[in-house]
Amino acid sequence: MNASFNNPNTAESLPEAANQQDLLQMLVAQMQDAAMLLSLQGDVLQLNGAAVELLGYAQSELESERLHSIILPPYKEIFTYRFEHSSSKNPFVQSALEIDMQAANGEALPLSLSLSLMPIADGFLLANLRDLRSEKAELRKLARLAATDPLTNLANRRTFDERLARAWKMCTSQHYPISVIVLDVDYFKQFNDRYGHIRGDHCLQLIAAAIAQAVPDDSCLAARYGGEEFAVILPATSASTAQKVAGEIRNRIADICMEMEGVEHNVSVSQGIATEVQGQFRTAEALLFAADTAMYRAKLEGRDRINQSF
Numbered sequence: 001m002n003a004s005f006n007n008p009n010t011a012e013s014l015p016e017a018a019n020q021q022d023l024l025q026m027l028v029a030q031m032q033d034a035a036m037l038l039s040l041q042g043d044v045l046q047l048n049g050a051a052v053e054l055l056g057y058a059q060s061e062l063e064s065e066r067l068h069s070i071i072l073p074p075y076k077e078i079f080t081y082r083f084e085h086s087s088s089k090n091p092f093v094q095s096a097l098e099i100d101m102q103a104a105n106g107e108a109l110p111l112s113l114s115l116s117l118m119p120i121a122d123g124f125l126l127a128n129l130r131d132l133r134s135e136k137a138e139l140r141k142l143a144r145l146a147a148t149d150p151l152t153n154l155a156n157r158r159t160f161d162e163r164l165a166r167a168w169k170m171c172t173s174q175h176y177p178i179s180v181i182v183l184d185v186d187y188f189k190q191f192n193d194r195y196g197h198i199r200g201d202h203c204l205q206l207i208a209a210a211i212a213q214a215v216p217d218d219s220c221l222a223a224r225y226g227g228e229e230f231a232v233i234l235p236a237t238s239a240s241t242a243q244k245v246a247g248e249i250r251n252r253i254a255d256i257c258m259e260m261e262g263v264e265h266n267v268s269v270s271q272g273i274a275t276e277v278q279g280q281f282r283t284a285e286a287l288l289f290a291a292d293t294a295m296y297r298a299k300l301e302g303r304d305r306i307n308q309s310f
């Protein structure tokens, strides 16, 4: 194909098209949005300027290619099949579909792709490409915000509940133990009353960081469960290992020293642990409730201690 490529940003009238196909190519070249002209079988015939800019390929690099050669799984095989079976009687048309396409620099570009039939001669497909990178980044940011407690940066209660349900299912189906630790800051009302809520907030941040550092790996989750209450999920973790994690949290919190009004102030937490090993808890909620009850026992027994539910 030998279309004359016009500058899409000027209002100069198009040169007279010799035939409909030339006219189609001229129109594709004029489009502001990224577009390609394809044969019905997906051969790339033309990229407009916006498509060259988006994908980074020169027209000549894709001319002998088929569109599915740069579509990434899971749609690669589907597109290969659909193009192979595309004909003027049964063209492969597609409304906006989210796919990943390989750009010239190797990057996987998330795009919305639609394919429309241009009924000229035996037929062409017009592929419209919309860049979804900023939308995806925005969605990831929103998902992160929705999952995180803004004060401490730990997971929030909703994330905790979802992860506990998933971890419970995985561990009980595989007959792995699963442990939960519930932690509550001791005498925190007094702290707030004496030093104010802003210092109280800073204290919660330091405690959250200490808990996060004590959590063994990414399979575990530390969350802010409520005001001054935290919780940790330890999948595939026995009661004795959970006890060690709780001990590590206790040590790290003991190291927190906030100097206020010339006085050093230490904080402590009461912790309750519950572990599901052989079907003693029927649900994840029952396991969490047992850890919470164990934590309250730790409070009653004097605070700054770890209580295991049996």
Ligand SMILES: Nc1nc2c(ncn2[C@@H]2O[C@H](COP(=O)(O)OP(=O)(O)OP(=O)(O)O)[C@@H](O)[C@H]2O)c(=O)[nH]1
Binding pocket: 151, 184, 185, 186, 187, 188, 189, 190, 192, 196, 197, 198, 199, 200, 201, 204, 226, 227, 228, 299, 303
């Ligand atoms: N600064 C601050 N304080 C909070 C926050 N959330 C809850 N609190 C405070 O945490 C305190 C909890 O007090 P209580 O439930 O009476 O418990 P406590 O004083 O820690 O006593 P025990 O738990 O019995 O050891 C209250 O004063 C709440 O206002 C928060 O986000 N920031």
